Amino acid sequence: MDNLKSIISYQTAEYGQIRIKLADVLNSRGITRNYLRTLTGAKYDVITRYFKGEQIERVDLDFLARVCYVLDCKIEDLLEYTAPENSENQS
16 A cells, blocks of 8 residues: 555645644643533543644534633634745735
8 A cells, every 4th residue: 555646735834834722721720631621521632632732633613612611712812823934925
């Protein structure tokens, strides 16, 4: 299977990145991941993925809505878009 070719190319540098800031919000408020699990009813492993910003391929809007509700915050408190460094192609 090593000889297979992909026609899809993932080049995130072209359009920027989304950074998840759940860890920043929880740390600034002194809230643990376990307590957030109690408040939201979300699985601990889901919270940990968002806390670490790892292994997130698709955003769970229901989870983010629950977090915003229980923490009384805005979505922009949890997500941050960073434009690509080389943004010459933008019009």
